[in-house]
Amino acid sequence: MTPIARKFAISALSLAVLVGCNATGQQQTKVVTQKTTPQSQVNLVAPPEAQQPLTLKQIMANPDWMGVLAKGAYWSDDGESIYFARQAHQAPIADFYQLGLNSGAKAEKIAINQLHLADQKRGVLSPDASKKAYLYKGNLFVKDLKHGSVKQLTKLNSPISDVKYLANGDLAYWMSNSIFRIHKDSGLIEQIADIKMAKAPKGVQDPSSYIAKQQHRLINYVSMKHEHAKAKEAYKAQVEQQDPTFASKTWYLGDKESVVEMSLSADGRYAFVALVDNSYSWRSEHDIMPNYLGQEGYVDAVPARARVAEDDFPGHRFVLLDLVEHTKKDITIEGLTGFDEDVFAEVKAENAKAQGETYKSETAPRKIQLIRDWTWSQSAIQWHETDNKLLVMLEAVDNKDRWIADVDLEKGKFNTQHRLHDTAWVNYTFNQYGWLANSNDFYYLSEESGYSHLYVRNSEGKTTQLTSGKFVVDNVTAAKDGKHLYFRANIDHPGSYNVYRVSTQGGKVEKLTDWLGTLDYQLSPDETKLLLNASSVITPEELFVQPIGGTIQQVTQYASKEFKAYPWQEPQVVAVPSNHGAGDVYARVYLPQGYDAKSADKYPAVIFNHGAGYLQNAHYGFSGYFREFMFHNLLAQQGYVVMDMDYRGSKGYGRDWRTAIYRNMGHPEVEDLKDGVSWMVNNTNVDVSRVGTYGGSYGGFLTFMALFNEPELFQAGAALRPVTDWAHYNAPYTSNILNTPDIDPIAYERSSPIEHAEGLQKPLLIMSGVLDDNVFFQDSVRLVQRLIELEKPMFETAIYPVEPHGFKQASSWLDEYRRIYKLFEQELK
Template identity: 25%
Template sequence: MTKKWISSALMAVPMFLSHAVSASQPQLAQPVGGNEPLTIERLYASPALAGSSPRGLKLSPDGKRVTYLAGRAEDQHFYDLWQMEVATGKQSLLLDADKLKSGELSDEEKARRERQRIYGQGIMEYFWADDSQALLIPASGVLYYYSLSDNKVTPLPVGEGFTTDAKLSPKGHYVSFVRDQNLYVFDLRTQKLTAMTTDGGGAIKNGMAEFVAQEEMDRMTGYWWAPDESAIAFTRIDESGVELVTRNEIYADGIKLTEQRYPYAGKNNVAIALGVVTLANKQVRWVDLGEDKDIYLPRVKWLPDSLQLSFQWQSRDQHRLDLRILDLRSQDAPMTMIREESDAWVNLNNDLYFLKKSPQMLWASERDGFNHLYLFDQQGRQLRQLTKGDWAVDELVHVDEQEGWVYFTGRKASVVEQHLFRVPLKGGKIEQLSKRSGMHAPVFADNQAIYLDYFNSLAQPPQISLHDEQGKRLAWVEQNQVDKSHPLYPYFGQWQLPEFGQIKAEDGQALQYRLFKPTQFDATKRYPVVVRVYGGPHAQLVVNSWSEHDYFTQYLLQQGFIVFQLDNRGSAHRGTKFEQVIYKHLGEAEVNDQKAGVDYLRSLSYVDGKNIAIYGHSYGGYMALMSLFKAPDYFKAAISGAPVTDWSLYDSHYTERYLSHPATNAEGYEASSVLPYVKGYQSGLLMYHGMADDNVLFENSTRVYKALQDEGKLFQMIDYPGSKHSMRGEKVRTHLYRSLADFLDRQLKH
């Protein structure tokens, strides 16, 4: 410790305290369990540390069964289908995945699952029939129909070839799917298969979501059933204008050359059309999308009468979003009912709901600076604003028209927690239904006001419970208590909970942080710090939430590190003023905020201010590079995983949303790239990347490798053959985290 450092740290203290603001601490029970130390080899081995953590939660339409996918004890990534009877609470295996065919996925389905962040084997998805008597289960490209009345599972005779994006029609009479880039319908009553489109192939794809729709718009499908099953709306995309890239996917035993139509920022997107095909005669009506063809189509939704179709039209610059409705009984062009506009960008959501009992609709908008719910009539007139305030609605989850309630999740109680609320459809007082401190993700039944609460917190791995419409718990589906039989119990006695707080950014806005102190913390000692960062939009790390990404954090705490996380400006759930600071220039406000976090850390007597590292993946990897290169006096070392390093290499919809078009913001693209700051790098860098990453292309890292090598700069890199962006697999993750722990130990402790 030098006198110079002590002097600068002391000078920083009053500056920090003068702009500190208060923050509430979530109410968490201290974990109780054994004191066995965590090993990296145990972090992602089976059985899962989180215990039984089902996914794919659903309530049957009649509300009588809870169904979910549960991994096996010996292989947490192999899923079977389970059920619980609501009336009795009895749980049982509904369908053993071994009864279904297992096989290799198509390249299209592999890519689709990567976009969905779905990883595993066995039963990965399923769909209830409207009468609650049957299920559709796609598995390895084969479609299975499971009849609950006779407990019989049957492969459907839909012909040869891999099927993807399978669905049951709204009334359960048909199964639809995409094969060979065309849309098909199979009649369950007549067993007849019909091709609804026939021109798919090559650059033409029918009923399929394009790359940016899947990756950036949260739209994984390209077709939608009319409620009465009379027609299907579908997209037809033409990729011929999109740049064809030959991408190398590097595996341990060879290189796979993959041709991909990748829509780089500033380059051509797909040409998209929207059609409506009738089941009766297969005639297609093409929807007039307007004169501007360089647009996005992020959402399509039928109105309850099956006579009107809505779609959301988004300008390429994303400054404008229209809700348009087409009346299929008329030859008129679609009418614009609602328009959202912004000088930066308009965020997308899934919160459009058309009421069945009246010609009205619910719509979510950030028009007052925070995402809130509004009621409109179907002529686009605003009737009332249902929620309001300096907090954000997360999601509209259920509408009970009979009783007049709108259920939603949001941050009204705390910005670091997600709770369930309801508000009268006619307007009025908002009621909070969830009580426990943490994250609540409800799943409602279609025809009853009961819901499943998928709950978790920093002190509780995911639990699932059944509740009535007022929030009262009716039964546990999976209590997942960390008792002596739980996989986590041997380690839970050393589990560390963080301190939450706030500091102020340079523009006065509050920045949320959480700080994890080491196991066996001694306030008289000084500890090195690992700053774990994401930093990009549409994400939030500083939450009271259980996350498997925190397992490595707990390991680091047991090795004597402090772990610090701060959500810089640009992060989610804080309103447009907080988020849109980054518009047209990435990596500036975000880095400044992380520097403010380090200033705070250096004001703490137990922090070793000379030994601070920053670590992140994806946008976090970008942030790690920018922070180390631009602020080497703040960060001694950095770990950058799968980073975007040059935004001209990333896709159009994401990049142009935040940086605008390269033709109009060339200076912003240059300033937001990592490459101009390579000369500022001194030492202490580890980079890693999956060599088959089709999201953040491997070229992002190799460009930095070359630039650093040309400058004669020493650094380390670890590249993983065959790995995609998510770095999946127990062996890959074990090697990765062993490498990161070794690097941090050498950089910050020696």
């Protein structure tokens, strides 16, 4: 065993010791000096030579050797400590810790019987901010914030789903489809809404048929029983109405729908309810995913999600329940601007023309739903904190519109406060919004300027844009007094994020952190400090605390000594000029050991294509693709130039960059890859005839599109868990970009690799997990058969029987990357 292999071959025992020491040992809080200015010019200098070369077995091993990092960190209620979890890669259960912020404090593991006291991350404050109500394991707790005492209010097997303080200090909570109110003065628990998704009972019915009427007319006993039943029913209704000890009447909303979400007004009078048709299912009606290695030795039939070609989401229906008057209003959508527009008119006309037909545009009500934002946990339903005023954020199921609407509680209708329309699609991020405290104003994020920015709209309908420029704003926190909005943005450089704040009345944006890398933040309860989860290019995420206006301090050090001691090459972030109208395309570049720009021997090169499509990887933070980061170091040690590019469609660069792939996936991105190859040839002494590419998921899709449509661009490619036909992917993601196959077959045929497979001329490696419930294994099977029928001999496949989309087993990762490395060594060296 080589010295470096010995260094990284961590046994289970030594790993446990490493984890234990980090978990309970001294936390060496330290002031961090950080290089905070992105490079304005790239200085391509050879990296230092690593005395201990990397091996695939080392870098594809169980990642616990890199350190078990802190996850899900949040502030304690008093702001004097932080809570977080740590979970080893293969561990079934996470451990939870509390770390005091005073000097010399240790991170203490929290015992199971104390977890309910851990100042839960999510909770609601009482109107006077003296108490905090929260849910733990489905039960309700209230904490006295002055004295720190915690009181458990429920001990149930049926979980509570949500909790809210009402304006008068009463506490409301949801369980199943019922809403309960705890009266603060008496402690009385009142069921204020009992919603049943069933048809209302018909009650005692008078005879209707001839035989029934005859029976009642001729038989006195039958008639008497009927009259008694009617009298009992009338008396019961009278008691329910007049007896103050009875709970409110049951709501019957029909048996054809289910409750998606419901929310209660500040005074507890109104409940806003979103419903969905029961006939809809996310599962495919026609298919399963076979698990060939079932625990009983048989093939298990695992349910599979619906494909975009078969998914037909019906949207949501909305009702308003008056819990005092016991009246129901169906909310009409006519008040949403553009609710009946034919937003697909041009697309349908183009597709009809291709079929030799003519399309006639007609208006019709569109399907509407509560906004689905994949990055925030805030409800789309926002009641005012004191008044009976309601805002709802809605989106069209067709992805072209987002509305912020108020609800007319008297008339039962939406009124548009803000409409964001996009001819491509409205983003599934950057949708935070909410009321500002102590006012009738609300804030929201919008990409209407081309970038996600902050806006405030007042009660008179005047809108003020608070931020502007070619940068992206997200992760918004409203100050408790409503005077400031805190947010994260990449103002200095697209690949470097910091925390800022701005007055809700407008004014200068104030920078609160000075970090070169990526970070997330949380504002402390007293709004004087920031908890940061931050990383740099070669340093994994650690926790930091920074007083606002003060010095940043690192409070965790969980990256292992072995990982930090290794001389990792820091990739250089470069701006690649586009020859295809894209401006600058940002990329990370790794240089070979001993790099010499003037060497007579040109270098082989590899371009890595990140996954997700809409994801940012050419930044100054530690990559979520940590195995690939180490693999790129290995390739550089073996003499390769490596580029990792944020092609068009990637996150962090604004609306036009995101939507450049609309109805045309895999074409603008491949143009960017061409510019990346040209840049490496012109700037890093790369041999244009020895360049390969690889990537997983969306990156695997791009590998296909490059090899099939630009066969001279790359000499070899590896596609991992790749999409081969977008009609088989899921609806929420795909319909954004390509619409749906029945509406826009042109976009699917243009964008699906299986439609272009005849262009393959260079060696291709296809690798897929059999248990991939994201990109189905069938995707690769169909493409393989297509390549066989096209008589293409230059491809190979590898399957991984136990792996989902994100591989779990170190042996699978190792096998996968051994094959990729072998391909590049054979075809590029």
